[in-house]
Amino acid sequence: MDDFWDNADDIDSNFYTGEEPSSHPIEIPVNPFAEVDPASSQPDIQTGDLNGFEKAGGSDYYLSNMEGPEVSIPDLKTVIEENSGNEISLTSDTESNKTGDINILGGSTETLEMTNHFEYSSEESSPGNIPESEALSQIYGSPESDMDYWVQQLYPDTCAIVSQKFIIEDFVGVDLTEDQLRDMAIDKGYYTPGHGTFPYEVGNIIEDFGITVLRNEGNTFDDIVEKLTNNQKIIVSVDSNAIWNGSDSWSLIDLLHMPGADHAVQVIGYNSENETVILNDPGHPDGQGMTVPLNDFLYGWDAGNNFMVSTIDPAPPSYA
């Protein structure tokens, strides 16, 4: 009996105890837009047109190129529909972050309830490039365009397949259904219904479309930022509890036994100003452009051995 535990003394126990994992030194690469003169390139954040909102789509309206987390402003939909064709502008109450004014050109001003502070820019993002408004807030990647590919997974074990779907559509420029890719994965033995996907088989479907990927563990967040800057596409394995509920604020319904990676998501951006990671999470109803505090992301990613599947090449600009 005496030797039962002998070899276990020096094992790091922080993973299971819920303590913070060892920190990842973050050295953000030089922002290619850092030399832009803010005075000369400051976008007009007070005006926009209706198309800017409509492209976000969905039953609620989302403003994607803004500061802070994505916000849903249900009332905005009604206002936009009632004022179709008019130019509008938005201003927000930055003190409380609770309300914003929407101004109809030549018309009335209405105050809307908000769930967060927002600023809207009328400038369109360019595929593969960081819009100037985003560059000013240090956003890496192309989250706005990548969000267009998001759908929620239909099956409990297809997060890896759907995450691959986002990237394939981005590269190839065709719409594919989850079932098409799922059937393909079944035929090729990458996936068995009810069993999910093994980590090192994530990316097989992407490669079948002629897109080369790299799979490896032990990555740092610097690696993610570098690939986002290059417009390479990224899937990571994470502990869903950590990214959905935070490393220290789980709700009971989302706490399931022991911590561990149980989910695959696409990383589509990083906002260094507020230190949030932007995800396309196929497993969450609000997973389109989901923003996660960096520390929670690192905690959840650490549980997944810092595993990453990334494309070798950047996404083609024409499809990004």
Place this chain on the structure above:
Amino acid sequence: MSADSRALKVVNEFLKSKIKFQLTPLETAPSLPVPIIINSKAYLAFFFFIGKRLNKNEKIKLYRPLVKFVIDGNTARVVNYVDYSVIDEFPESDWQEPIGEFPHPEIAEMTLENYKKNRNELIEKYDEIITDFLENKKDEQLWGEFSQKFYQLCEPALLPYMEKESPSFFERMKL
């Protein structure tokens, strides 16, 4: 949770290991460890299963285990691995039908703080339980407290799989 728990350290090493990562579907989560005694040595069995909630207002649905690991309780070395899609020890279980929901009634009303406190207390007792189990003793108070917490926290839907793996452990808990 005690940082000195040796069971925890072994469990942590296994859960962070490359072999566990590579041989476990991405979508799965681990069960509580199940102690097994074979030839006077202690091992721990884990079942990896899928728990997913696809709609906001639903409970998490649990699906049957997909793979099983048994590790050496001293070194965390994997001594047995079964991919149930190849060797199915539970052919009667449907792969795609939920076997249960989380949280189950025993913990549904528990606060998060209490849940974590109880889980930590349970895991802390693994050291003593395994020692007692290895020495073929039975401290009734110890096993009584452990058993009460184990059955309170463990997902009932997983129990049939666990019981088949370590019947003597579950017999002790029921006595």
